Amino acid sequence: MITQLELTNFSAFDHLKIDFSKRINILVGKNGTGKTKLLKAAYAVASGGRVLRDKPKTTHDELRAFLSDRFVRLFVPLDRRLGALVHTNPQANGSGASAAAQIQAVMGSGERVTMGFGRDSDAIALPSDINHQGYRANPVYIPTKEIISFMEGFNSLYERYNLSFDQTYQDMYVLLELPKLRRENRHPVATRVMEQIEAFCGGRFIFHGGGKVTFNAVGGAEYSANSIAEGFRKMGVLARLLETGSIEPGVNGSLYWDEPESNLNPKLMRFLVETLLDFSRHDQQIVIATHDYVLLKWFDLLMDKAQGDEIAFHTMYRDEESGRLQVETVYEYLAVRENAISSTYSELYDSEIDRALGGAV
Template sequence: MRRTKNTSGYERRAYFRVQVRAVADRVLDQGIVNNREVMMIDQLELKNFTSFGDLNIDFSPKINVIIGENGTGKTHLLKAAYGLCAGASFFKSKPDLGKAELEAALTAKFLRLFMPLDNKLGKMHLHGAREHASLTAQFAEGQKVNAIFFNNSSELSIKDSQSYAKYRAEPVFIPTKEVLSLVKGMADETHDQKTVELIFDDGYVDLAKALTKSSDEDLDVRINQDPRLSSIVPQLVSLIGGRYQWENGGFCFQPGEYREKPSPKRTNSKSAQAYQDSTVTEFVAESGRQYSSSMTAEGFRKIGILHRLLSNGVLSPGSSGPLFWDEPESNMNPKLMKQLVQVLLELSRNGQQVIIGTHDYVLLKWLDLLSDKGAGDHVRYHSLYRKEGVGEVYIETTDEYDGVSKSAISNAFAELYDADVKRALG
């Protein structure tokens, strides 16, 4: 950079931060291009499974939104996709996993996710269907898994597992209810694990384990080294005015904020200061104030879950598997929705595939309004619906929000708006 007499030290430091960030972003983007194919689930096909007779869904590598009325199977779809992605953790713990072991592991995972009556696999078979139930996931580098079962099956039968062992990107599932305040009881060494599993399905149990995972690296150091975190984690902390920390077997809330501070490596040489980034971003806590997670708002705790998963590396854009989030808007103030959508978009820009199920009009509209195709954003809408007089669930997919015609959410808000106008007009 050519120095000019009128350039301030602040402007020079800001310039260099921009240049360093630009280089890091280029390197990061190249890494995402090279690795993205490993991380994504491309397609899901469900036949005669729960309420789905024959459903095919093509996922966007960026953001996917599953919408539909109650009972159309949004959560079932998310859990089915998550369950098929779970093979990554099976092979990670045992690379030489055989077919019989894989069948047993996937069967146990689906029984734990769906908790059917009598704990029987056949209870997840579409009622009245004569053919077998089939679940198929296709991943972006050609990996594939297909499993089938019948009404009387005791285990899933793997019919195709093409390169499935090579898919190692572990998914993350965030269920509807927040888990942060429940972890202390679920992780307590004196608890009865069988009792916990009677109450909570594996969506909750898996997340509790993920939240208690520790990180060997200091978060503030990672934030200053990784552009993906520096653009997201401070936003989450700003949203709720602090962060949740794992202490003494439970989560507590520490109020505070991220601030730029002079770097401890900063030299006193004025000439050198002009050519270095002399600040670092650090979390500054409000001294003497901590709260039990149960004393904080549930909407804040849901933001805290996302913060924690990014903090301990379970969720790592560009290297982790899909993020499945069921009703992120649940118990969250609509005022937070814009910032949450901005965070989700930022995650997707950094290589994180996001698949959410929602009933929320505000969330949908902010995704529509804030999505920037110039920044590479892509939001795909998948609308689940039933035809009149038919019990089977169908799907409509579009890459434009205005193209969603089977949306009970927008229809309900349009009806509300019309009623309000009619009242205003007397």
């Protein structure tokens, strides 16, 4: 879990500092305001726990190498150079050069993690005395595109060639290919949500290994996963992550989800919000980025403070004077400013009223 993230001269950010809720965090803003970059930065920092969990005696140099490769594969910078992720500020001087990039994070345990690199760096710099306690939970990142439809053969191609996919897709492939937990070892919330997803989809996705996935409909008929609606495939990804224990509320690391609402019908969208709220009530930190007004409103309508629900709305925007990306955090939907999503829906509503009145407004 990450409770605070500070980015200086990194990627699109001159300087940005954000405090995350331990429950639900929603990043909103126009295109080009850095929502996905912020998601990936938090995920990259938190995923250092993976190598520490798999190899507890990881050396300092091994961790540096892992994180350096991690940032390059997640962000896919120009020429796949780590130094290309240093923020370029055209206003700094004639060359647009910037100081070194620095990333600071405060983990849920209170531990502070700091890393940085320069424009000519090949590896991330880490303090030699970094304390890794509490830095071992494994986060999950669900990218915008579902992966079930192209899993077969994907991993071998990704390992061998420079594909146009960032590493979040390979990470998802690896998680989906894990063996499933025994039913008695699953979190009760996981079992309930899996059953609800099966009811919504009219069946369940079966993972055979090697990237092969089929869909077994209620009644016994078997179909190719590609013949199933994309929204159902997206729910199938969530069900599989629960089935393998990759998402285990209160046990595993944070859940990062980029545009979870894409290709979901309204009924599934409400179910998704109810599910994420349920996860958060069992100590799962969630960070999502969205463009969807309906998803935001469902969170606003369904949250229940009596059950301890807390939603941090992080509005990301570009300051008109400085041109810098900024973030403003509030804990009430009605207090959200610079909300291009709701203003667009209001404009659509006004246009509909105007048409109904024959342009009299």
